[in-house]
Amino acid sequence: MTDRYDVITIGGSAGSLAVITKILDALPPHINTPVVIVLHRLRNVRSEMSRLLSTKRTISEPEDKEPVKEHCIYLAPQNYHLLVEAERTFMLDYSELVNYSRPSIDMTFSSIADVYGEKALGILLSGANKDGAAGLCQIVAAGGMGIVQDPQTADFEVMPRSALDMCKGVKCLSVADMIRYIMGEIL
């Protein structure tokens, strides 16, 4: 059995936490496909985000050069950009903010587009700025799949709306349909 995707990457900002929790809770505990999550977080506030996100799943913040492993859910650590290198290992980058954000969703999405091509599934959720839109378009341009949360169902619509405006070929789904889509493709 081969999965359609080798990685699922999810980005979100304001209003996305509950949606991410919902998606993770819906995933079967032993899915192969690694999940890489990028959330905008507050700078220098010791974050309980990884615990908050979901109680059922173990979520880890990768360290530099850690391989992207199956069955694992990763969260970009606060204050670093999270990239994936050609060897499918993580790289952490403490450079300037991108779209006023670090971690920046664009940075992660764009590196995943380069490395995974058509084997990448990118999902962009609610958020109040446009970080992630360009990256999602890169995933689509590289042959992968890009999905946004239907702006009408998002607490903040700027983020998914920007992706829809920026490129064609991005799918627009409600959260329930998104979950249905993922389940259909990874099992």
Add this chain to the structure above:
Amino acid sequence: MIQDISNADFLDIINILKLQYGYDFTGYAHASIRRRISRFMTYMRLATVFDLKHRLVNDEECFDRMVQYITVNVTEMFRDPHFYRTMREQVLPKLAAYPNIKIWHAGCSTGEEVFSMAILLEEAGLLNRSRIYATDLNPVNLEKASSGILPLNNMRDYTQNYIQSGGLNDFSNYYVARYDNVLIKKELRKHITFFQHNLVTDKVFNEFHLVCCRNVLIYFNRSLQNSVLKLFHDSLAARGYLAMGIKETMKFADIHEQFETVHVQHKIYRRKE
């Protein structure tokens, strides 16, 4: 919008930098350096990779600006305050055993980390018998670092960091404010020597009791990390300390068995005998 640079073009650019200017970026983590090169092109308004190559071959100033631009220079005083607290509590008391303490900050950027270390040493009563060597690849950073001048508006954050690191003094005793800047006091800086050293091409230059190399190795690939860690190993006295950045780890390095772990989260290691 960031331009995509093909792998062949990327290697060409790396080659020009190496052959013409002697700076070898081959072992840098590609995902990040490629992105930085293409950002540099946008910044210089160079439309194509051909334009960039052309400029690099003919214009040394373009090269200088490129080095400044593609290396990540972001730094802070007392960045990761808890790391500094561990240094105070677990490492400095051990360093106190040496009559003369030698420390190397590799990849020191504009000096903030080095000044923080000087403050720790001062507060532990060790600064007078310490010598700090602080190196970087980037000459512009080193010039700034040597001046001891930092922007005033960062000081509020740094004061918070300092307090969280366990600092008990009035932080403003360590600098004098002048207009929009501060000058780190001479008494702290006189124990520090800043100079250029490229971790890729330059060699061991002394023996140290502590090597601090934080947030530099993340920009290197595995094999370059391995050779730089070997360089640090060879630059350390037996039982000397190595401090890395919070997200960096010895775990995947060839040489990890030659080090013991002093603090897992704060990435402090110690050379075995």
